[in-house]
Amino acid sequence: MDEPKTRAAKRAATAQRILEAAQAEFGEHGREGTTVRAIAQRAQVDPSLVIQHYGTKNDLFAIATQLPSESTDDNVAEHLSDVLDVRLSELPPETRALVRSMLTTPEATQAMRDFLNERVTNLARTSKHDDADLQAALTVSSILGLTIARHFLKLDALAEISEAQLETTVRPWLTPRRPTA
Numbered sequence: 001m002d003e004p005k006t007r008a009a010k011r012a013a014t015a016q017r018i019l020e021a022a023q024a025e026f027g028e029h030g031r032e033g034t035t036v037r038a039i040a041q042r043a044q045v046d047p048s049l050v051i052q053h054y055g056t057k058n059d060l061f062a063i064a065t066q067l068p069s070e071s072t073d074d075n076v077a078e079h080l081s082d083v084l085d086v087r088l089s090e091l092p093p094e095t096r097a098l099v100r101s102m103l104t105t106p107e108a109t110q111a112m113r114d115f116l117n118e119r120v121t122n123l124a125r126t127s128k129h130d131d132a133d134l135q136a137a138l139t140v141s142s143i144l145g146l147t148i149a150r151h152f153l154k155l156d157a158l159a160e161i162s163e164a165q166l167e168t169t170v171r172p173w174l175t176p177r178r179p180t181a
Contacts, residue, residue, distance in 0.1 A: 015053045017043045022054075022064040026097030031061050031105040058107065065098035065111055080139065080174050087147045088161060088170075099147060116140050139174065 021043035025034040036057050040047040054060035091099070098115075101108035123136035150158040161170065 014043075014045060014049060018045060018050055018053055018060075019064060020093065022050075022060050023093030023097050026061060026064055027091075027093045027100060028096075029100075030097075031057075031101040031108060034061075036060075061097075061101070061105070062107055062111070065094050065101070065108060080143075081171055083143060084146075084166075084170065084174055087143055088150065088166075091147070091151050095147075096151070099144075099152065116144065142174065 018039065022034070022039045025039050025042060028034075029038075034057070036047050036050050039060070040050050043050070050060065054063060098108055098112055102112040103109070119140045120133065120136045123139060124132040126132075127135060129135065146158070149155045
């Protein structure tokens with residue numbers, strides 16, 4: 001990768017390095033177990049630069065754990081299959097950081113709640129059933145549970161899911177046939 005030439009480009013590159021280091025640290029140690037010093041060390045910058053770019057550790061945590069918006073298109077089964085593929089593969093650092101911290105940090109709890117509520121609302125819009133919100137919440141909760149069980153608890157049965165198991169067991173479980181209205 002070419003070195004940034006302008007002052008603004010160097011500043012942006014440093015900010016990006018700090019953000020990536022923060023995501024990695026928060027993902028490995030959670031919000032409480034991460035220090036500004038550790039972030040700076042990982043980013044190979046002085047700790048004062050972390051504060052200069054992002055303010056407090058809490059401010060940096062809020063930015064580092066922002067999850068990308070996912071759109072639910074018309075093909076719900078295909079979308080859920082794509083989400084499942086992402087959650088079964090290596091988690092993005094912002095997701096790892098947020099999930100690791102969501103039960104111990106109020107900001108992470110709120111961020112995760114907002115993100116999941118948005119997912120539930122989007123998914124529920126695709127159904128005409130009276131209990132669409134409940135069905136969507138159960139689906140979203142199941143994916144979260146699968147994410148935690150696979151990546152954090154490292155349950156044996158989820159460690160090495162084969163492509164055949166994905167097709168015969170996991171995908172049908174995620175997108176059960178729903179009764180027609």
